[in-house]
Amino acid sequence: MVSYEYILGGVLASLLGSVFFMIITSTFSAKKKVEDFKSDNGFVRMAQNGVFRPEMEEEEKSTDVVIVGAGVAGAALAYTLAKEGRRVHVIERDLSEPDRIVGELLQPGGYLKLIELGLEDCANESIDAQKVFGYALYKDGKDTKLSYPLEQYSSDVAGRSFHNGRFIQRMREKAAILSNVKLEQGSVTTLIEEKGIVKGVIYKNKDGEEMRTYAPLTIVCDGCFSNLRKSLSAPKVESPSCFVGLVLENCDLPHANHGHVILGDPSPILFYPISSTEIRCLVDVPGTKVPSVASGEMANYLKTVVAPQVPPQLYNAFMVAVEKGNIRSMQNKSMAANPVPTPGAILLGDSFNMRHPLTGGGMTVALSDIVLLRDLLRPLRDLNDAPALCNYLESFYTLRKPVSSTINTLAGALYKVFCASPDPARQEMREACFGYLSLGGICSYGPISLLSGLNPRPLHLFLHFFAVAIYGVGRLMLPFPSPQRMWLGFRLILSASGIIFPIIKGEGVRQMFFPATVPAYYRSPPVH
Missing domain, CATH: 3.50.50.60 (FAD/NAD(P)-binding domain)
Known part of the structure; x- marks a missing residue:
């Protein structure tokens, strides 16, 4: 006869075994679920949104x-x-x-x-790297030098090209x-x-x-x-033009340690040093397509359209660079x-x-x-x-607006003013810009301080831009204001407005001119 103690012991052992088996089974099941949610490199997917997350607390x-x-x-x-x-x-x-x-x-x-x-x-x-002290501006065989206002800075402060x-x-x-x-x-x-x-x-x-x-x-x-x-x-994103790049070797710029901007046709040409023996040439080509380099169209364009506009001191080096064929291009974006x-x-x-x-x-x-x-x-x-x-x-x-909006607006406005145009009003604006900058004094000091990033004040930019337009109108009124000239002057003001106001609108009028009225201007650091 089996004692009841053995029967009771057997029942208890069975219960304990069942509990142990359930614990082991659930542990392995949980581990398998985690493994199923892992990728090859240890990331775990969050069930609520299907995004893989790593065991990343340490990272x-x-x-x-x-x-x-x-x-x-x-x-x-x-x-x-x-x-x-x-x-x-x-x-x-x-x-x-x-x-x-x-x-x-x-x-x-x-x-x-x-x-x-x-x-x-x-x-x-x-x-x-080469120090840069300003720009030389060329138009129709005439040139004017615009130096950075660096008098109040140490001798090391200048532009740099490299x-x-x-x-x-x-x-x-x-x-x-x-x-x-x-x-x-x-x-x-x-x-x-x-x-x-x-x-x-x-x-x-x-x-x-x-x-x-x-x-x-x-x-x-x-x-x-x-x-x-x-x-x-x-x-x-806008793509107004492309730059075609060349490197001129072993030649000297007409104005040492200055960037050179030629107000060419159809658009500007730039020269500036990038080492002690090399000068970068950038030819602006309006639109999103440039002549083919492989077919020789680009070399022909540079020789026939661009070369005649290059300063005589750089002409031979420019032609040599074209003949070498190391011509590259990139799209300009704004x-x-x-x-x-x-x-x-x-x-x-x-x-x-x-x-x-x-x-x-x-x-x-x-x-x-x-x-x-x-x-x-x-x-x-x-x-x-x-x-x-x-x-x-x-x-x-x-x-960030005082600096960024000044430089952005100036870049967009100057590019449009410096490009050639069949519109007589735009032609007059281009002439007026060159003439205004050639006056010297505040007329050159002001704009070049804006361009250099030393005076990031949008209001000063706005005033100088319309001073150029008014100067252009004044030129048209001499020697006497005929009705045709008055109408052209009116169109010049409209053209100037059509150039700068869309750029200002894109930058944000309030943020650009009245940043202190924007609530975000006064945000303080979060307190933890």
Whole structure:
């Protein structure tokens, strides 16, 4: 007869075994579910929205800012934020030295920003950079020299011209030696977004593997061909013309250490030094298409249309450069800043705002934006409150306007004035501009201080622009004001208005002239 103690013991053992079996089964089942939600590189998908997220707490803690792109803006920003103590991860599509035909002239205002960022040694003799002290303007065989107003600055302050790639590589090297900068080659494909907040980026590394990186703040600086700007702005990109680039060797500019602008037909021609032995020539070709280089059409165009307008001192070197055949082109773009504030991300550089490169103001705007952004972020130790940070950084878009709108408006307006036109009113405006700048004094000092980035005041730009128009009308009234001349003067004023007012509208009248009336102007840092 079996004792009841054995029966009771058997029942208890069975119950304990069943409980143990259930625990083991549920543990393995849970582990399998997690594994099912993992991708090959350890990312976990959040069930509520199907987005893959990594086990990323450690990564979020190790990176403060992800920067997409390491051109002028991205490299300078990486160095600047790292010097502020931020941990920065920079992802650049190609870390080899860039070879561009623009981004080679830094105005004095931009050089002052470079000094403020501690990067002035990136544009010195180490890359054979050349000092630039102003411009020489040519029209119909006449020329006038416009010098930068540098009297109140130290002797080192001037414009700088150089090979763009050398400048960028020097800044990348300076950023990369900082222990809190990770500079990686890779192509960013997508922003990682969760519940309207950007958490990081998806990119393919040098080996083609898909990777993800996370940070509280992502700054997109991926240049004029940005594939991410549509996620963070409402861009309206215009392409008014193309630049055709040549390098002239072993020749001297008529005015040493000056940029040269020829008011040619159909549009301007630029010359400026990029090393001690090389001069860059940029020929502006209106429209989006240029003559074919391969068929010889471009060489013929340069010889027959452009060469006769080149100053005699540069003619032979220009023809030699054309014969060598190293002719390159790129499309010029302009795009007013039109951001869509997005928590966790911000745009910077050419991905955010572009202007015609005629005046060489792009790097000045970018470096000025970096100084401003650094100063805005400086009081913040923690960047993790994305909505509060986004609200605070809306002030950035207003505070940047004095510099950016002055340079953008001047670039767009000067390009239209300097281009040849069959319209008699536009022809008179072009003549008036050359004549006004040739007067000297405030008539040349004022505009060149605006162009140089040393006097970023939109109202001064507006007044000088219409002073040119009024000067043009005055010229028409001499020796006596005939009805035909009066009508042409009226049309000149209308033409000037038609040039500048659409640009001002794109920049934003209120932000440009009355920034203190914009509520975002007064945003204070979020308090944690």
